Amino acid sequence: MLIKKKYNISIEATLEVIGGKWKSVILCHLTHGKKRTSDLKRLMPSITQKMLTQQLRELERDQIVNRISYNQVPPKVEYELTEYGWTLQPLLDGLCTWGEQHIIKEYGDKRLVLEDNILNNK
Template identity: 45%
Template sequence: MSRQPYVCGLDAAVDIMGGKWKARILWRLSQGELRFGELRKHISGISEKMLIQQLRELEAHGLVHREVYREVPPRVEYSLTEFGASLNAALEPLGEWGHTHMERIAAVRASADESPA
């Protein structure tokens, strides 16, 4: 199965950021490197399995660096790469837009949740 070429930059960005967790992981790592358990504590609602999957995808795309320290017990830390930091910077205006309109978005969501299916 071959993938179609991207038709625009937004298409490429959304492809790499697909899902609800990746932006939150990148945002959290922008504040400094974290171990897996620390990262999981800071991202409420994510399962261990999902966090592992998302971190692997982010690492495969070159957005996150995984450092394994050969200690007993082993220690693994995650941090942003320069590429990941650049994506995070691009996401900042979107986060600001969401913050500005958070109440409106929440009201629409609540209204939709109350509507009969």
């Protein structure tokens, strides 16, 4: 086994895979089922197409996400969590719960600042 990198604390390994502004958001959306790139873009209007593609490729490289390509015209591609990716669900759920509590602490009512795209775009 080739050791690629050493970490000072194990959370560094976690953040290397799911860190950054977008990866956790992508993963949260995928916990609600398979999504096409256009679905993810609609759910995340602030992300650029280039960034979305890059983040999906990195998640695929790290075996967190499966890319499913259908042999049809026009081409159809979907993304889903791998079995390994699903092991992140408790972590993602915890992050969402903490975020909601933080929003309530800061703003008093999460409805003032939280656009619940997951529920509105099913």
